[in-house]
Amino acid sequence: MTEALVTVAVPSYNQGKYLDTALSSIFSQNLPVEVFVADGGSTDNSVEIIKSWEGRLAGWRSAVDDGQAAAINECINKGSAPFVCWINSDDYFLESGLVRLVNELLTNESAPAAYGRAWNFREKDSKRVPVWVEEFSEKRLAVRCIISQPATLIRRQSWDAVGGLDVSRHMAMDYDLWWKLYRVGGPLRFLDEFVAVNRDHGETKTNTRRVAHYAEAMEVVRKYHGKLPLKWWLIQPYAVWFKTLLNKLESRK
Template identity: 65%
Template sequence: MVEPLITIAVPSFNQGRFLDEALSSIFNQNLPVEVFVLDGGSTDETLSVIHKWQHKLAGWRSRPDDGQAAAINEGVALGTAPYVCWLNSDDYFIEGGLRTLVDAFAECKAPAVYGGCLNYVQGSGKSHPVWVEDFDIDRLAIRCIISQPATLIRRSAWDAVSGVDPNLHMVMDYDLWWRLYKFGGALTYIDSTVAVNREHGDTKTKTLRRRHYREAIATVRKHYGRVPYKWWLAQPYAVWFKTLVP
């Protein structure tokens, strides 16, 4: 039996219409992975999708839980692989994407590596690159320059920082990048598109913009010591104008 190389937690809640594509994209990577689906008690078609893939899953459960971040920590803790990540059930990997990230670790000692990501607008047939760039702490203070679906983390670093903060609802990934940097130095960027972030009307960043900005600003202040002016200038546009635009 081949030992798993990557532990992947898949948090989900009423995203059954997307979950099949997410799981398919994982198992089509042709890598030894252990996948744990952490469902928050969905009432849609999620369970039928889970049962379809049950023979390949390392584990799953479906019940009310303490939220996305807690579910991610739970899933990663169930595994043993040297690299870890999570894939939200409405996102998916590009073919060969995980291999690209794993191979990058052979060339660096970073606590995590990340690649490019596409943002796909559900129902439009259109996609565009997510803003991702080389790691720089001052740039990270201005915006999140790392796209979560395109990231792979050393388990040793994950364990050292205790995973994602279960008290955060919107920016647990942004906070994690800061803590990984403080633990093990700069994260390594790979100039290759490895994943797709799906944008649709039910995503938290579209429905909870004000809460997202409050958490992000508090995270920057906590880790950087101050909040760059950009946050105050951009907030009215991101919170109010984008809320009005369909």
């Protein structure tokens, strides 16, 4: 049996309608992977979907847990591959997307992680628009999260060095992780290619808890950057308010 190159964590809760696509996108990468699914005790068809993939999974469970960050840490800690990542059950990799990220870290041995571009698939109008992703710099990272989580791969050594995800974070856990990786390992490596798709639908935490997400993101910037750029006080609050209002209006239709 070929030794796994990537440990992939798949946290999920009542996402059965998306889960099969997520798992299929992982196993179609033509890479030796070990995949762990952490289901939070779903009441939909998630367990049925998981069992259909059971023969290819390194492990899975379905039970109430301590949240998304804890579930991801749990999965990655069970694995041993030199590279790690997680893909939420409503997101998925593009063809060869994970392969490109692996190659990027293999050829840039000093980088703690690599990230590419991602599409944002809006379910309300079935349109794909690019997620805002940029070349890494601390100045830009302090202004906004310039890294798309589904399009990211992390060196296990770096993951272990920062202790994985902060389980006290429930909204901006990925933003917090990028800062930690940068502080211990230097700039994250940017791959200017599309490698993954992020689904934008009404049930995501970003849409349903936008204000809480914004507040936690501000805490992250203060912690690692020492101060908040003016943008957090002037432009972003109005954008958050406007998008929250739009989501409420959409939910009433």
